[in-house]
Amino acid sequence: xxxxxxxxxxxxxxxxxxxxxxxxxxxxxxxxxxxxxxxxxxxxxxxxxxxxxxxxxxxxxxxxxxxxxxxxxxxxxxxxxxxxxxxxxxxxxxxxxxxxxxxxxxxxxxxxxxxxxxxxxxxxxxxxxxxxxxxxxxxxxxxxxxxxxxxxxxxxxxxxxxxxxxxxxxxxxxxxxxxxxxxxxxxxxxxxxxxxxxxxxxxxxxxxxxxxxxxxxxxxxxxxxxxxxxxxxxxxxxxxxxxxxxxxxxxxxxxxxxxxxxxxxxxxxxxxxxxxxxxxxxxxxxxxxxxxxxxxxxxxxxxxxxxxxxx
Amino acid sequence: xxxxxxxxxxxxxxxxxxxxxxxxxxxxxxxxxxxxxxxxxxxxxxxxxxxxxxxxxxxxxxxxxxxxxxxxxxxxxxxxxxxxxxxxxxxxxxxxxxxxxxxxxxxxxxxxxxxxxxxxxxxxxxxxxxxxxxxxxxxxxxxxxxxxxxxxxxxxxxxxxxxxxxxxxxxxxxxxxxxxxxxxxxxxxxxxxxxxxxxxxxxxxxxxxxxxxxxxxxxxxxxxxxxxxxxxxxxxxxxxxxxxxxxxxxxxxxxxxxxxxxxxxxxxxxxxxxxxxxxxxxxxxxxxxxxxxxxxxxxxxxxxxxxxxxxxxxxxxxxxxxxxxxxxxxxxxxxxxxxxxxxxxxxxxxxxxxxxxxxxxxxxxxxxxxxxxxxxxxxxxxxxxxxxxxxxxxxxxxxxxxxxxxxxxxxxxxxxxxxxxxxxxxxxxx
Numbered sequence: 001x002x003x004x005x006x007x008x009x010x011x012x013x014x015x016x017x018x019x020x021x022x023x024x025x026x027x028x029x030x031x032x033x034x035x036x037x038x039x040x041x042x043x044x045x046x047x048x049x050x051x052x053x054x055x056x057x058x059x060x061x062x063x064x065x066x067x068x069x070x071x072x073x074x075x076x077x078x079x080x081x082x083x084x085x086x087x088x089x090x091x092x093x094x095x096x097x098x099x100x101x102x103x104x105x106x107x108x109x110x111x112x113x114x115x116x117x118x119x120x121x122x123x124x125x126x127x128x129x130x131x132x133x134x135x136x137x138x139x140x141x142x143x144x145x146x147x148x149x150x151x152x153x154x155x156x157x158x159x160x161x162x163x164x165x166x167x168x169x170x171x172x173x174x175x176x177x178x179x180x181x182x183x184x185x186x187x188x189x190x191x192x193x194x195x196x197x198x199x200x201x202x203x204x205x206x207x208x209x210x211x212x213x214x215x216x217x218x219x220x221x222x223x224x225x226x227x228x229x230x231x232x233x234x235x236x237x238x239x240x241x242x243x244x245x246x247x248x249x250x251x252x253x254x255x256x257x258x259x260x261x262x263x264x265x266x267x268x269x270x271x272x273x274x275x276x277x278x279x280x281x282x283x284x285x286x287x288x289x290x291x292x293x294x295x296x297x298x299x300x301x302x303x304x305x306x307x308x309x310x311x
Numbered sequence: 312x313x314x315x316x317x318x319x320x321x322x323x324x325x326x327x328x329x330x331x332x333x334x335x336x337x338x339x340x341x342x343x344x345x346x347x348x349x350x351x352x353x354x355x356x357x358x359x360x361x362x363x364x365x366x367x368x369x370x371x372x373x374x375x376x377x378x379x380x381x382x383x384x385x386x387x388x389x390x391x392x393x394x395x396x397x398x399x400x401x402x403x404x405x406x407x408x409x410x411x412x413x414x415x416x417x418x419x420x421x422x423x424x425x426x427x428x429x430x431x432x433x434x435x436x437x438x439x440x441x442x443x444x445x446x447x448x449x450x451x452x453x454x455x456x457x458x459x460x461x462x463x464x465x466x467x468x469x470x471x472x473x474x475x476x477x478x479x480x481x482x483x484x485x486x487x488x489x490x491x492x493x494x495x496x497x498x499x500x501x502x503x504x505x506x507x508x509x510x511x512x513x514x515x516x517x518x519x520x521x522x523x524x525x526x527x528x529x530x531x532x533x534x535x536x537x538x539x540x541x542x543x544x545x546x547x548x549x550x551x552x553x554x555x556x557x558x559x560x561x562x563x564x565x566x567x568x569x570x571x572x573x574x575x576x577x578x579x580x581x582x583x584x585x586x587x588x589x590x591x592x593x594x595x596x597x598x599x600x601x602x603x604x605x606x607x608x609x610x611x612x613x614x615x616x617x618x619x620x621x622x623x624x625x626x627x628x629x630x631x632x633x634x635x636x637x638x639x640x641x642x643x644x645x646x647x648x649x650x651x652x653x654x655x656x657x658x659x660x661x662x663x664x665x666x667x668x669x670x671x672x673x674x675x676x677x678x679x680x681x682x683x684x685x686x687x688x689x690x691x692x693x694x695x696x697x698x699x700x701x702x703x704x705x706x707x708x709x710x711x712x713x714x715x716x717x718x719x720x721x722x723x724x725x726x727x728x729x730x731x732x733x734x735x736x737x738x739x740x741x
Binding site: 059060062144145146147148155160165166168169170173250251253254255256257258259260270273274275276 | 399402405408409426430431432509514518519520521574575577578579580585588589592594614637701703704707710711712714715717718720721
């Protein structure tokens with residue numbers, strides 16, 4: 001073997017991998033338990049869900065018979081499926097809009113020097129730290145029709161005509177829970193936006209002011225463009241997190257009345273854990289996974305762009 | 312094959328764990344028994360067999376007493392009782408059984424029996440109850456412990472639902488108290504007189520999906536009053552869309568849509584969580600209830616209340632039974648605990664939160680009081696919900712359709728037809 005051949009041999013992928021593996025073996029060993037745990041807790045359930053979606057699962061014996069795509073066909077031909085998807089769409093869009101409005105508002109306030117700012121910031125973070133079941137029940141007391149705080153407030157200030165059966169009316173149920181969800185989730189948006197805002201050099205604003213730009217122009221031409229990458233990342237994370245929302249809707253409306261607030265998360269729960277239709281629940285979960293996966297890919301691309309400073 | 316099933320069970324366990332954590336349905340620390348008081352395990356008793364029991368969270372305060380009493384009679388057994396909230400109770404019980412991790416004894420509502428026994432998740436009791444006198448038990452609950460001729464649960468709680476009424480509201484409106492032979496129509500007329508829109512309502516109903524048993528307590532007696540039923544006599548075909556059933560649905564929903572004699576939020580109400588607080592705060596004049604309701608009003612000495620049999624006397628029999636899940640590790644010890652618990656002296660002394668299912672257990676305080684005896688007398692008018700395999704799914708469908716009628720989305724006939732269609736499809740799946 002001459003020198004050239006030896007050099008070529010060294011550069012083949014297998015050899016390179018072997019060398020790198022030998023070099024980093026201790027590191028691989030150290031992360032092995034974590035990888036195994038991740039595989040057990042994350043990969044295995046996904047694998048099992050895919051499997052269930054393609055089989056007719058008989059309980060409690062778990063006898064499984066391959067059924068191809070029949071679970072998908074059965075679930076997607078259900079009467080309520082269109083309502084479930086449209087509710088999920090409304091839920092995601094509405095929740096994100098509300099969370100961004102509240103998050104931006106709070107971030108702008110805390111980015112300026114306000115008296116008692118630290119206290120207010122802690123106060124704003126409280127909803128985020130509260131267990132979702134506790135905050136759901138808190139909102140149930142607020143939104144309850146007959147003795148709820150909101151309706152009591154409206155009635156006692158002469159606005160009784162605005163009082164509604166917020167959680168029990170199909171026209172308002174999902175929107176009422178959306179407000180509660182935005183309240184619980186906006187601190188995350190606020191934190192991300194605030195962190196990005198605080199990284200904007202003051203010189204840019206000073207230069208803008210010298211050029212005669214007003215506060216609105218400064219916000220539109222300096223703040224927003226610089227925040228664009230983080231806004232996209234937060235937006236994608238929020239889409240994914242709202243897509244499989246469950247707890248607040250479950251406690252506040254249970255998907256009712258008459259399915260008016262049933263989203264994909266609740267629908268999957270109903271199929272899987274009320275009807276014990278694991279095949280059907282897995283099929284719809286896979287559909288959700290595919291949609292979420294699309295957003296994940298977009299998120300990864302955007303994240304890389306953000307890292308490279310291109311976005 | 313066996314290992315594949317094991318993997319399937321593992322998958323379900325992980326999925327269930329994730330879902331229950333997400334839904335908050337897992338037994339919270341508040342609802343778990345304090346190991347210091349409830350679990351009799353001690354370093355010295357480590358080698359003794361342990362019997363694990365699951366009960367409803369309303370037994371929480373009673374758990375130490377049960378453990379102590381059992382310890383006295385069975386010093387060599389460690390009794391470990393966990394309590395769980397009613398929300399998601401059945402889901403958790405079934406998921407745990409599918410994961411192969413059930414407790415040795417599982418308390419369930421008779422409503423849940425078909426869902427579990429129908430999937431062959433429970434051991435039969437027939438060979439173990441030969442010494443018990445069925446006539447000593449509330450008939451509706453004893454009968455509700457059977458499925459396809461086999462007994463799958465040992466009854467310990469038997470509730471009779473009657474109507475509670477707020478005498479203050481009746482007196483203020485000058486309305487006479489309900490009489491024993493009152494009908495649903497009488498109830499409606501009284502409710503109309505007692506309703507002041509936005510301030511107080513004549514009667515309380517429940518229609519929330521989160522607590523289906525409450526909805527059935529509210530709706531099923533109306534259905535029976537109108538000579539309707541969920542199924543035909545042998546439970547082979549849905550009968551809810553018969554003219555009688557449709558009439559009942561119309562009557563029940565019109566309490567909300569037409570006569571507005573029930574609270575505005577009723578579409579999302581549970582009896583215990585929402586209607587009871589309104590009743591004790593003088594905002595609802597009448598509502599169905601049982602022992603828990605009696606305990607509640609007794610805690611409010613300022614209240615002036617009364618009890619009467621439900622309109623047309625029908626009530627939904629509420630019963631809880633001890634079951635032995637198939638995957639229980641210590642079945643015989645589990646049965647021993649359940650049989651010990653239903654002995655009249657234990658049942659009467661330890662069931663301070665719910666009505667004992669045996670007549671012989673009601674000869675002692677607090678069950679021998681006038682009020683408790685009135686509840687006991689109502690047991691003859693109680694009926695059970697159908698024991699069919701996919702009842703939970705059917706019930707969810709019925710409530711969904713009732714909500715649609717309540718919110719104007721469907722007519723009673725359309726809703727009843729949809730209910731019947733879904734029920735018949737599920738019957739075929741059995």
